Amino acid sequence: MxxxxxxxxxxxxxxxxxxxxxxxxxxxxxxxxxxxxxxxxxxxxxxxxxxxxxxxxxxxxxxxxxxxxxxxxxxxxxxxxxxxxxxxxxxxxxxxxxxxxxxxxxxDGGWGTWDPLWMLGQGLEGSTVGIVGLGRIGMAVARRLSPFGVSKFLYSGHHPKEEANEVGAEFVDFETLLGKSDFVLGCCALTKENQGLFNKKTFSKMKSNAVFINTSRGGLVNQEDLYDALKSKQIAAAGLDVTSPEPLPTNSLLLTLNNCVVLPHIGSATEKARGAMSALTGRNIMAFLRGEKMPCQI
Structure with missing residues (x-):
């Protein structure tokens, strides 16, 4: 009933x-x-x-x-x-x-007697974190992760960056990053060249205990290949703040997995960040009206 x-x-x-x-x-x-x-x-x-x-x-x-x-x-x-x-x-x-x-x-009572394996996950202490795209956002992520005891930061991109020294990050090629990282973070801008960068071939080169995190754009990932990699335990887990399309259809196979966490693109969902975005938009408009160069121009 x-x-x-x-x-x-x-x-x-x-x-x-x-x-x-x-x-x-x-x-x-x-x-x-x-x-x-x-x-x-x-x-x-x-x-x-x-x-x-x-x-x-x-x-x-x-x-x-x-x-x-x-x-x-x-x-x-x-x-x-x-x-x-x-x-x-x-x-x-x-x-x-x-x-x-x-x-x-x-x-609902799921928390019973202490179980050493219940809701068990990987920690950052002693880990290797690979950041694909050590730009403004990638550096901000590295700074926030450093206090958690990360052993080494790796990063890939077009060329080494001086600011990487701040967190002791090592510049490596993409394949080396995939093979050595416990956590692989997609932080790069989406371009025609890296569309679908994370695909079957990419996931096959990652460690079996690797956790993939994407805060870039959904188009960076072939989501069917990601599903296969997670389902087969080729990689351990994934966390997605961005998907393609958005919102992710509720019949997406990714939502059937217990080793994939999907968030509704809320990486900037703080009062301070959204306020700054609004203020920047206002400054852009005023600069345009005055015939000046906009502070943030595409």
Whole structure:
């Protein structure tokens, strides 16, 4: 029997629906459905009934039943302990919301007696971090990682950079970086030359325990090849803040993997960063109107 709890009532349907999986992928949920309580789904708005009918036989649904956005505090409160989030493109799904959802293992009893292998991952201490593109962003990442005990930074690009000395980074060719790095970070600008740079051939040259991180652009990666590399354990894991396309379709095979974390392009999602972006845009406009060179020109 379908269980539904509706918070508020209103009329009118809302367009632009999409589903964000919070912690467990759909395949994992439904494959073990008979041996566990019904998964809990939070719906952030009044939506067409077709979507709910798909979920009703299998899930316990909580819904904000209004044409107006769910209040921020309500969203954060309701998402805690949920297995999936049915939300809109206009809903702000950021670190606070994801953090609230991530407490699920504690709330639903997944945190049991101490297990030395539970949720085990690699640490940065003593590791080799390879940065593809040691530009402004690549250097900023290296500076932030240094205090975590990274043993060595490697970087590849067109030529050595003097600023690399600040973090003791060594300039190597791309293949050497792939073969020696425990963490491989894509931080370069996307160009015609490096479109699909990370592909089947690239992943085959990485260590089996390597973690691939992409904060550049989705086009830097052949996502089908990445899926194959992760599925076959050719590499250990991946973290993506950018995908192609964006938003990533909810039927993407990457979302079925428990060794791939996908974020909705929130690398600049801080008040300071977004404020600086806004101010820079304003300065660009004013410089153009005055016939001056824009501070940040493409």
């Amino acid at each position: 379908f269980t539904s709890r509706v918070i508020r009532q209103s009329s009118r349907l809302t367009r632009g629906l999409y589903l964000v999986l919070v912690q467990r992928c759909t395949a994992q949920l439904f494959s073990s459905m008979s041996n566990m309580p019904k998964p809990k789904v939070y719906v952030t708005r009044r939506v067409p009934q077709e979507g709910l009918k798909v979920l009703e036989p299998h899930c316990e649904i909580t819904q904000w039943d209004s044409e107006k956005p769910v209040p921020r505090a309500e969203l954060i409160q309701q998402v805690a302990g949920k297995d999936a989030l049915f939300c809109l493109l206009t809903d702000k799904i950021d670190a606070d919301v994801l953090d609230a959802a991530a407490t699920q293992s504690v709330r």
